[in-house]
Amino acid sequence: QSVLTQPPSVSGAPGQRVTMSCTGSNSNIESGYDVQWYQQLPGTAPKLLISNNGRRPSGVPGRFSGSNSGTSASLAISGLQPEDEAEYYCQSYDHILGGFVFGTGTKVTVL
Amino acid sequence: DVQLEVSGGGLVQPGTSLTLACEGSGFNFGDHGMHWVRQSPGGGLEWVAGINWVSESIEYAGSVKGRFTISRDNSKGSLYLHMTSLRPEDTALYYCARDSSNYYSYVDFWGQGSLVTVSS
Numbered sequence: 001q002s003v004l005t006q007p008p009s010v011s012g013a014p015g016q017r018v019t020m021s022c023t024g025s026n027s028n029i030e031s032g033y034d035v036q037w038y039q040q041l042p043g044t045a046p047k048l049l050i051s052n053n054g055r056r057p058s059g060v061p062g063r064f065s066g067s068n069s070g071t072s073a074s075l076a077i078s079g080l081q082p083e084d085e086a087e088y089y090c091q092s093y094d095h096i097l098g099g100f101v102f103g104t105g106t107k108v109t110v111l
Numbered sequence: 112d113v114q115l116e117v118s119g120g121g122l123v124q125p126g127t128s129l130t131l132a133c134e135g136s137g138f139n140f141g142d143h144g145m146h147w148v149r150q151s152p153g154g155g156l157e158w159v160a161g162i163n164w165v166s167e168s169i170e171y172a173g174s175v176k177g178r179f180t181i182s183r184d185n186s187k188g189s190l191y192l193h194m195t196s197l198r199p200e201d202t203a204l205y206y207c208a209r210d211s212s213n214y215y216s217y218v219d220f221w222g223q224g225s226l227v228t229v230s231s
Contacts, residue, residue, distance in 0.1 A: 002155055036217045038156075045206060045221040046156065057219070089156050091217065099170045100146070100158035100215070 004103035011109040022090030035073035115222025133190040133207030141185035144210030149203035164213035
């Protein structure tokens with residue numbers, strides 16, 4: 001059972017900008033815990049895409065960006081590429097549950 | 112290169128036990144917190160358990176607390192998950208994952224995972 005809510009799917013044509021949200025509650029995102037984003041290509045393990053709300057690890061393309069308003073987080077992909085077709089998960093910490101929590105996942109489709 | 116190799120998965124009957132092992136290489140294993148995360152077939156990610164670098168702090172998801180035990184042996188560069196009283200809903204691909212810090216910060220690297228199927 002996921003604690004963080006994401007839209008099930010988003011889609012866009014190559015080159016377009018898409019965004020997806022990650023909504024939590026006052027025991028996780030709204031308490032100020034950082035949000036991470038992971039990309040999971042079909043049949044592979046997840047890969048870290050964004051850490052600490054908006055930091056891109058080395059090797060992650062600049063078209064990926066993250067933000068956190070304090071009540072929810074967002075991931076944007078600017079200049080969508082065919083290889084971006086994947087499942088995306090947000091993640092944070094929940095102090096009531098006492099551990100990491102993941103989002104429900106968003107499937108990105110490149111039209 | 113950083114690698115996390117998981118072994119020990121398989122098909123087991125409900126109510127039985129199974130232990131997963133994860134061997135890390137390509138990095139200083141003892142400097143990092145470690146986690147187990149699972150993914151049911153066609154489902155999303157679920158954090159299972161975490162352990163800090165010296166095993167002083169251990170946390171579990173409510174769904175496995177009292178049934179699963181996470182442990183590590185830094186001298187062997189290995190992480191373990193001992194699972195008891197297994198249920199069909201524990202069927203999942205189990206990932207071994209490295210924390211970016213020596214405590215609980217976030218996962219910065221994932222292994223390939225091992226499938227555990229609980230069925231009679």
